[in-house]
Amino acid sequence: MAECDELREADMSVAARGHRRWVRTCHWLTALSFLTLVLTGILILAVHPRLYWGEAGNSLMPALLEFPLSNNHRPAQFEETVTFVDVPGAPISADRTYSIFNKNGWARSLHFLAAWILVAVGTMYFLLGGVSGHIWRDIVPRLQELAPSSLWRNIREHLKPEAKAGSAGGGPPYGNVQKLAYALVVFVALPLMLITGLTMSPAVTATFPFLLDLFGGYQSARTVHFFAFSFLILFFVVHITMVVTTGFRNQMRAMILGK
Amino acid sequence: MKKDRKRILRRTFLKGAASSAGVILAGCSESDPPTYGNLLRMGDNLTFKAHRLLLPKHSFAREYDLTEITSVPAIGTTNPSNPNKSPTYSEAHGPVYEKFLARNFDNWTLGVTGSVERPAAFTLSDLKRMQSRTQVTRHTCEEGWSAIAQWTGVPMRNLLEAVGVKPGARYVQLFSYDDWGDCIDMVDALHPQTIIAYGMNGRNLPISHGAPVRLRLEKQLGYKSMKFLRQIVVTEEFDDHGQFGHIQNGWSWYAGI
Numbered sequence: 001m002a003e004c005d006e007l008r009e010a011d012m013s014v015a016a017r018g019h020r021r022w023v024r025t026c027h028w029l030t031a032l033s034f035l036t037l038v039l040t041g042i043l044i045l046a047v048h049p050r051l052y053w054g055e056a057g058n059s060l061m062p063a064l065l066e067f068p069l070s071n072n073h074r075p076a077q078f079e080e081t082v083t084f085v086d087v088p089g090a091p092i093s094a095d096r097t098y099s100i101f102n103k104n105g106w107a108r109s110l111h112f113l114a115a116w117i118l119v120a121v122g123t124m125y126f127l128l129g130g131v132s133g134h135i136w137r138d139i140v141p142r143l144q145e146l147a148p149s150s151l152w153r154n155i156r157e158h159l160k161p162e163a164k165a166g167s168a169g170g171g172p173p174y175g176n177v178q179k180l181a182y183a184l185v186v187f188v189a190l191p192l193m194l195i196t197g198l199t200m201s202p203a204v205t206a207t208f209p210f211l212l213d214l215f216g217g218y219q220s221a222r223t224v225h226f227f228a229f230s231f232l233i234l235f236f237v238v239h240i241t242m243v244v245t246t247g248f249r250n251q252m253r254a255m256i257l258g259k
Numbered sequence: 260m261k262k263d264r265k266r267i268l269r270r271t272f273l274k275g276a277a278s279s280a281g282v283i284l285a286g287c288s289e290s291d292p293p294t295y296g297n298l299l300r301m302g303d304n305l306t307f308k309a310h311r312l313l314l315p316k317h318s319f320a321r322e323y324d325l326t327e328i329t330s331v332p333a334i335g336t337t338n339p340s341n342p343n344k345s346p347t348y349s350e351a352h353g354p355v356y357e358k359f360l361a362r363n364f365d366n367w368t369l370g371v372t373g374s375v376e377r378p379a380a381f382t383l384s385d386l387k388r389m390q391s392r393t394q395v396t397r398h399t400c401e402e403g404w405s406a407i408a409q410w411t412g413v414p415m416r417n418l419l420e421a422v423g424v425k426p427g428a429r430y431v432q433l434f435s436y437d438d439w440g441d442c443i444d445m446v447d448a449l450h451p452q453t454i455i456a457y458g459m460n461g462r463n464l465p466i467s468h469g470a471p472v473r474l475r476l477e478k479q480l481g482y483k484s485m486k487f488l489r490q491i492v493v494t495e496e497f498d499d500h501g502q503f504g505h506i507q508n509g510w511s512w513y514a515g516i
Contacts, residue, residue, distance in 0.1 A: 044403065045403070047401075047402045047403055048400075048402040048403030048404050050403075050404075055323070055327070055397055055405065055407060056327075056329040056397060056405045056406050056407045057404060057405060058329070058330065058331070058332050058400075058404035058405065058406050059332055059404065060329075060330035060331070060332055061329060061330055072402075078332065080337075080467065082465055082467075084328075084459075084460040084461070084462065085460075091328050091329050091330045091331070091408075091460070092330045092331075093330065093331045093332070093333055093465060093467065093468065094330075094332060094333065095332075095333045095334075095337040095344070095467045096332055096333070096334045096337075097337055097343065097344050099346065100402075102402065104401050104402065105508065105509035105510045105511075106299055106509055108401065108511065108516075109299035109300070109302055109303050109511050110299055110302075112302055112303070112306055112516065113298065113299060113301075113302030113305075116302060116305060116306075200399075200516065201515060201516035202320060202397075202399050202477065202478050202479060202480065202515060202516065203310050203314055203478045203479065203515030203516065204310075204314065204515075204516070205320070205321065206314070206318040206319060206320045206321070206477070206478050207314045207315055207318040209321050212321060218397060218399060218405050219405060222403065
């Protein structure tokens with residue numbers, strides 16, 4: 001039995017190369033800043049939980065989407081409506097004097113601090129990942145791996161009961177669905193979060209107005225920021241589910257100790 | 260006056276508390292935005308320094324077509340003379356504002372003092388006689404909403420040139436009738452789009468939007484565009500304005516994001 005175990009372990013170490021130290025460092029720093037960004041992002045959204053398309057959007061304008069994240073999404077009890085032009089449907093101004101839920105003082109500052117950390121970690125990841133070959137070897141899916149039949153076969157394998165505990169070692173090589181998921185996070189969702197985030201900065205868009213055109217306006221960028229966030233939450237839930245179902249202890253050891 | 264005293268006492272206390280805790284904490288004025296040993300404020304300052312280093316100083320915020328003007332909510336203080344409409348109602352300045360309002364601001368003046376060659380007080384008609392700038396810009400609120408409106412006013416640069424800023428002056432302090440104090444640096448103060456606005460959408464600035472004049476600072480979030488301007492003071496040093504300013508209320512001094 002002992003020999004068998006040793007053999008199996010030897011086999012696994014060949015199959016799974018383990019996570020290198022810099023990958024583990026990047027992973028946990030990303031996890032820390034990601035969770036901070038999620039928490040503060042929800043708090044920021046709760047202050048005005050309405051999404052719009054275009055440059056402008058506010059409580060006096062129709063919303064694309066509303067979320068019951070706080071009482072702030074309700075069409076407010078605005079007072080003293082003023083019309084600027086005496087034409088039906090013309091823009092108005094109205095006063096809001098009641099207080100609303102707003103933790104943006106610290107939520108925003110913490111959001112941007114975590115974003116700075118994520119940008120630094122992301123830069124380190126792309127540099128080391130590019131130079132070491134990790135990104136090309138382990139993350140970028142091969143063309144044949146993206147064939148629908150191949151992806152579908154891989155998904156079915158994930159759903160088999162025997163594919164559960166202890167079936168996957170910590171670290172690469174990754175399955176093709178896994179590669180696709182990581183690639184979408186690293187190359188699409190996180191960069192999109194950064195760019196849409198920057199598009200919400202009045203100082204940045206004064207220098208790079210094309211960002212506003214790229215997304216169709218400040219509010220559109222905010223809406224895209226929300227949908228990219230939704231994708232990342234979906235990834236996060238699946239990611240945690242996979243870690244738990246394929247052997248939580250092994251996976252955590254692999255990502256903390258590298259073996 | 261009472262509040263001023265409270266403010267000094269508070270600062271004395273903060274200084275004492277900070278030095279006994281071994282934290283470096285400057286008082287009311289220094290040459291950079293203070294952090295108070297707070298990680299969040301350090302992050303804010305990192306953003307500020309990065310923007311000043313990487314972004315060209317005089318790039319323009321986007322200006323829009325008149326047809327793109329939208330509805331605009333007025334939030335926070337919507338009338339400094341009414342405690343029910345001013346979360347930061349001032350016992351000292353609220354009644355003064357009420358008197359100016361009753362006379363349609365014809366006896367109101369905006370003092371521009373401090374580190375300047377010729378301190379002056381400008382009436383509303385003085386301001387309206389000066390060269391003006393009209394811009395259709397987006398107001399971006401920290402809450403997450405935005406609105407587009409047309410603003411007309413005197414570029415702060417013209418105002419500062421009229422009083423003659425002394426060499427070494429680095430900040431412009433702003434005071435409002437609803438008891439806010441804030442400051443902007445010279446980069447923002449001298450930006451051509453930074454105006455002391457007295458007009459909105461072709462009319463006089465409505466009371467709820469900051470009559471008689473408000474600041475328009477287009478490259479930062481809405482809360483930096485102070486409404487109900489009472490006084491302007493040019494200084495060499497940064498001022499956090501204590502309990503009347505953003506920092507001690509937990510908000511970032513720089514809001515260009």
